[in-house]
Amino acid sequence: MSVLVDDDTRVVVQGITGGEGKFHAEQMIEYGTNVVAGAVPGKGGQEAAGVPVYDTVHEAVEEENADTSVIFVPPAFAGDAIFEALDSELDLAVAITEGIPTQDMAKVNKRLSETDTRLIGPNCPGLITPGEAKLGILPGNIFSDGKVGLVSRSGTLTYQVVDNLTNRGIGQTTAIGIGGDPIIGTDFVDALELFENDDETEAIVMCGEIGGEDEEEAAAFIDEHVDTPVAGFIAGRTAPPGKRMGHAGAIVSGSGTGTAESKISALNDAGVPVGDTPEEVADHIEEFLG
Amino acid sequence: MKLHEYQAKQVFADAGVPTPSSQLASDVDGVLTAAEEIGYPVAVKAQVQVGGRGKAGGIELVENDEEAREAAESIIGMDLKGYHVGQVLVEGAVDFTDELYVGITMDRGEGKPVAMVSTKGGVNIEEVAEEDPDAIAREHIDPAFGMHPFQARKAVYDAGVDKSVANDVASVLTTLYDLWESRDGSDAEINPLMVTADDEVIAADAVMNIDEDALFRQPELAEMEEEAASGGDELEQKADEYGFDYVRLEGNVGIIGNGAGLVMTTLDLVDYYGGEPANFLDVGGGAKAERIANALDMVFSDDNVDSVVFNIFGGITRGDEVAKGINEALEQFDEIPKPVVVRLAGTNWEEGMEILNEDLVTVEQTLEDAVQRTVEYAEEVNE
Secondary structure, eight states: OOSSOOTTOOEEEETTTSHHHHHHHHHHHHHTOOEEEEEOTTOTTOEETTEEEESSHHHHHHHHOOOEEEEOOOHHHHHHHHHHHHHTTOSEEEEOOSOOOHHHHHHHHHHHTTSSOEEEOSSSOEEEETTTEEEESOOGGGOOEEEEEEEESOHHHHHHHHHHHHTTTOOEEEEEEOOSSSSOSSOHHHHHHHHHTOTTOOEEEEEEESSSSHHHHHHHHHHHHOOSOEEEEEEOTTOOTTOBOSSTTOBOOTTSTTOHHHHHHHHHHTTOOBOSSHHHHHHHHHHHHO | OBOOHHHHHHHHHHTTOOOOOEEEESSHHHHHHHHHHHOSSEEEEEOOSOSOTTTTTOEEEEOSHHHHHHHHHHHTTOEETTEEOOOEEEEEOOOEEEEEEEEEEEETTTTEEEEEEESOOSSOHHHHHHHOGGGEEEEEOOTTTOOOHHHHHHHHHHTTOOHHHHHHHHHHHHHHHHHHHHTTEEEEEEEEEEEETTSOEEESOOEEEEOGGGGGGOHHHHHHHHHHHTTSOHHHHHHHHHTOEEEEOSSSEEEEESSHHHHHHHHHHHHHTTOOBOEEEEOOTTOOHHHHHHHHHHHHTOTTOOEEEEEEEESSSOHHHHHHHHHHHHHTOSSOSSOEEEEEEETTHHHHHHHSOTTTSEEOSSHHHHHHHHHHHHHHHTO
16 A cells, blocks of 8 residues: 555645656656646647646646646746645645745645645645655655655755665565655645555654754654554754754754754664664664564 | 844844944044944944954943943954954944843744744844743744734734833834844844833844845845855955855865755764864856856865765756866966865766866765865874
C-alpha cells in the first residue's frame, strides 16, 4: 500500500508550459505518474509534455477528472495557484515553488483550514511512492520500494538519507518532503499519522532542522500516538542564533528556541533515537527492521 | 532583509507614527550640525544591523558640542560586533515616564500574524518573553481580514497600558499592522515606545524586517535594501551579489553544497569529525557551471578557509554542470590555493565524475568520507 498517492492518482500540473513545469511533468510521466492535464492561464487548447493544457484547474477537473495538482508556478503567482487548487476541491495539492511570500502563505493557510484538500509544501521536493508515482522533483532512481516511511523538511537531505537506506537494500513506502518554509500545509504530525495508519510502513525516518517548534510537536505526538518505530535526524546543530540558514524557516531565534538541541532532546524523550550522521539514521532503521 | 533604524523610522513616520526629530550623519561635522538644529540633549546612534548597540558602545546620549564630538569620534568608524559603523542617527532625546513595547510578527506555529503589547518596554523583549511571558499581551490576527480596531484596543488593555495613553498606543499598533501587511514585513517593532509626562507616545526605536521573498512587490524597500546592505560583512555582501544563501562562521573548513538541509548537515558533520565550519554556502537548485565557479571564488576569498568540501546531491542540480564549474574555477590557478574535496551524488553524477579534473581535487564517494578528508586537510595546514 502507499501513502497519499498511487498509480491511479490523476495529476494536473499547474504551470506545465514553463521550463521547470514541462521538464518535471515529463520526468513524472516517465516515472509512471498518471499526469492527465496541465493548467496554464491563456494556454488552454495547447498540449505540453503530451497532455492537454487547460486555462483553469476547474476545467482540468471537469474534462480529465484530475484529483491532484502539482504546482510549478513562479512565486509571485503561486499563492493564487494554490487558492485555485483549493477552490477546485482536489484531494491533494503539492506546491514545489520556492520563495512564496509568507503573508501569501498565511492567507492560503487560513483558506486551507476551510477545505478538505491536503496541501504539501510549498518549497518542497514533493513526494514519491517508489514504483508507483512521484509528484514533484525528486530523482526517482535513488528510491526503492520497501517498508520505510520518510518525512523531511529538506529536499537534498531526503535524497542523502534515502541513498544511505537504498545502499543497504532498505526500500521506502513513501517519502514526503514537507518543505522548509515557516508556513506549510502538511506537517510532521500529519505525515507521522499517515505512516502510523499505513499497514506497510514498518519504520519511519523523520528529518528535521533548526527553527520553529514542529519537531517538538512531532515528538509529543510520537510519544502519545505512534507505535511504529521512528528514527530522527536534525540538521543545523552548528547554526548560530539569528542567522537564516538557507530555508526561510531555518533560523534559531535569539531566545534559544528552535535549536537542534531542544529538538533532539524532545525526540529522545519520546523514545526516538537521533543519528549524529545520516549513516547512523540508517543504522537505527536497520535495527528496527531486524 | 532588515532596514536600518533610520530607514524604518522614516517608514513609520510617513505612516503617522510619532518619532523624535532626527538626522543622519557620517562625520563629526555632520553630527555637530545636526545636534545644533535638533537641540541638545541628543542621542548619537550607530546605524548597523545588530542588536545590543547600546551595551556595545554604539549609542551615546550627549548634552553639548564637546560630548557630541567625542561620541561622534568614537562611534563613527568603530567596529561594532563585526560591522563597520559608517553612519549615525542624531536624534532628539525624549523625556519619558514610561517605556512600552509594541510589535507585529508572524506566529509560524499558528500560521497567523500576532500583535504584541507590553508595558515592559526598553529592554530585550525576547528575555521578557522567556522569563515573564504573561507580561506580553498577544492578539492573533486573521490574515484574510487584517486587524480589527477592537483587537488593537484589546491587546493594549490586556497589557495594562495606562488609560491616559491607551487610545494612542492602539492607534500606533493599528498603523504598525497596516505597515507590516502592506510592506510585507516579517517583524515590525517599536521598543521602546516612550510615554512622555504630557501623555504623548513617541517611537524611540524602530525595527522593520521585510520578507525577502516579497521584495519583488516592494520596489521602494528593495532600493533601501542596497543602502541597508552597505557596511555589512564583505563576504556576505559578495554572496548577495552572487545570489547565494551564505552565512559566515568562525572556523576554517569551507563548505559548499546544494539545498539548505544538506548544507547544514555538512556543517554538522565537519563539527562532528572535529573540524570547524567557516561558512554555510547553498548554491541552490539547478546551479550551472558559472554559479559553481562563483561559489568556489567566494570561499577562496575567505582568508580563514584552509580547505573546502563540495557536497552535491543532484536532484534538479546536475553533476556534469557542477564538475564543469569546479574545473573552470580551478584551472585558472597555477597552484590550487586550498585543497578541495568533491563528493558528487544524484543526477548525472557519473557524467560529472568523467568530466571532473581529478588532478585538481580529491574525490570521495560518500558524505562521511568527504567531510573527514576535508577536516584532515585543514588540520594539516595548522600543524
